[in-house]
Amino acid sequence: MPTNVTPEFDKQRLIYEDTEDLAQRVVELEKLLSLAPRHKGAERMKGDYRKKLAVLKAQVEKKREQDRSRRSGGGSEEGVVRKEGAGQVCLIGVTNSGKSTIINAVTNADFDVGNYPFTTPIPTPAMLTLEDINIQLVELPGVFDGSHETGIGRQALAVARNSDCIALVIDLSQDIDSQMNIILGELDAARIRLNKEQSAIRIERVGLGGHMLYGAHNFQGDIEEVKEYLSARRITNIIVRFQKSASFDQLVDAMDSSVSYVRALVVATKGDSEGSEARFKELEEKYSSRFDIVPISAERGENLDGMSWAFYEHLDILRVYTKIPGKQRERKPIVLPEGSIVEDAARKVHKELFVERFRAAVILRANDKIKRRTVGLYYPLKDGDILQLAHR
Numbered sequence: 411m412p413t414n415v416t417p418e419f420d421k422q423r424l425i426y427e428d429t430e431d432l433a434q435r436v437v438e439l440e441k442l443l444s445l446a447p448r449h450k451g452a453e454r455m456k457g458d459y460r461k462k463l464a465v466l467k468a469q470v471e472k473k474r475e476q477d478r479s480r481r482s483g484g485g486s487e488e489g490v491v492r493k494e495g496a497g498q499v500c501l502i503g504v505t506n507s508g509k510s511t512i513i514n515a516v517t518n519a520d521f522d523v524g525n526y527p528f529t530t531p532i533p534t535p536a537m538l539t540l541e542d543i544n545i546q547l548v549e550l551p552g553v554f555d556g557s558h559e560t561g562i563g564r565q566a567l568a569v570a571r572n573s574d575c576i577a578l579v580i581d582l583s584q585d586i587d588s589q590m591n592i593i594l595g596e597l598d599a600a601r602i603r604l605n606k607e608q609s610a611i612r613i614e615r616v617g618l619g620g621h622m623l624y625g626a627h628n629f630q631g632d633i634e635e636v637k638e639y640l641s642a643r644r645i646t647n648i649i650v651r652f653q654k655s656a657s658f659d660q661l662v663d664a665m666d667s668s669v670s671y672v673r674a675l676v677v678a679t680k681g682d683s684e685g686s687e688a689r690f691k692e693l694e695e696k697y698s699s700r701f702d703i704v705p706i707s708a709e710r711g712e713n714l715d716g717m718s719w720a721f722y723e724h725l726d727i728l729r730v731y732t733k734i735p736g737k738q739r740e741r742k743p744i745v746l747p748e749g750s751i752v753e754d755a756a757r758k759v760h761k762e763l764f765v766e767r768f769r770a771a772v773i774l775r776a777n778d779k780i781k782r783r784t785v786g787l788y789y790p791l792k793d794g795d796i797l798q799l800a801h802r
């Protein structure tokens with residue numbers, strides 16, 4: 411090889427070549443690339459290694475997928491709790507962290523509370539009424555290190571994956587890090603990503619056209635690596651849009667339909683217990699950049715309203731009240747995803763009348779500068795809007 415390389419590089423090359431385990435090969439090859447010379451003459455060699463790296467990563471990923479589908483018996487999601495109400499929040503935490511007590515405190519439920527492990531062996535729902543809507547709370551069985559490999563744990567995580575929001579319940583009377591590590595580790599193992607931007611990469615499988623990669627400047631790496639990866643996975647036609655800065659790992663996630671993205675927050679409970687203040691501070695220091703953290707004491711009933719509204723906020727929904735001119739608005743709202751427009755509400759009221767024969771809509775916003783506005787079908791709605799629809 412004409413390229414001048416360092417002795418470290420040569421040594422690493424031997425290590426890499428002698429490594430059999432696929433995942434370890436990836437590690438060694440990445441190390442090798444980091445040791446490669448920076449001058450122009452080495453570009454070609456580095457390019458070859460990068461291609462190899464992409465192929466290796468694809469092989470590792472494929473193997474993981476195979477293992478996964480074998481473990482989960484084909485990936486069917488059994489035991490998912492039927493959703494009811496405006497949205498579902500599931501509570502996940504280690505055993506005895508206080509999940510049942512929280513649910514009992516804000517719903518009519520009467521879950522067993524115990525100072526012994528695994529009081530709640532299956533995902534159990536209860537309804538929280540918040541003003542004029544219902545939010546379904548689901549207690550998941552306590553997680554522990556490796557619980558995703560047990561039947562109960564798998565079932566629990568299947569519920570979490572399908573949920574609208576995950577509340578990480580942290581017991582402030584105990585060590586923070588060990589609880590966080592277990593919960594985050596188990597969720598991660600179940601391929602559930604929390605509060606992650608799903609939209610950094612958009613994937614579209616198409617019939618022809620080859621590898622169409624857009625926004626390549628947003629890819630944190632060599633775009634050739636992406637092409638190699640796709641080829642190694644035998645994907646010939648695909649559109650990949652890098653809409654925001656994204657890493658190779660994010661691409662792998664985006665390609666994998668088994669990864670799910672769920673909104674999450676932390677409920678820090680037992681705020682009445684000894685040492686809870688210091689632990690709460692620690693929790694905030696370490697995790698407030700990733701999660702909203704809501705401190706409560708379920709036993710003393712402290713900040714339960716704050717917690718309930720935090721759930722609401724994390725469901726990313728809005729409430730719209732329809733109104734017939736001259737009458738009071740409807741008491742029960744229509745619940746829609748945030749970002750919905752007049753048409754979405756009209757569709758729920760009566761599609762033929764108010765969408766197909768739509769004439770106009772009036773939005774009443776009591777707290778707005780403009781209290782009454784006439785709008786079209788595509789007008790964006792806000793939480794609390796009162797909506798009058800008129801048809802032809």
Ligand SMILES: Nc1nc2c(ncn2[C@@H]2O[C@H](COP(=O)(O)OP(=O)(O)O)[C@@H](O)[C@H]2O)c(=O)[nH]1
Nearest residue numbers: 505506507508509510511523524680707708709
């Ligand atoms: N001091 C205090 N103890 C609590 C609080 N919430 C729950 N506990 C206690 O923690 C233990 C476990 O509660 P439980 O709700 O069964 O936990 P789960 O296993 O997560 O459902 C029980 O002994 C509760 O009395 C709280 O806010 N403060």
Ligand SMILES: [Mg+2]
Nearest residue numbers: 509510529530
């Ligand atoms: Mg319980």
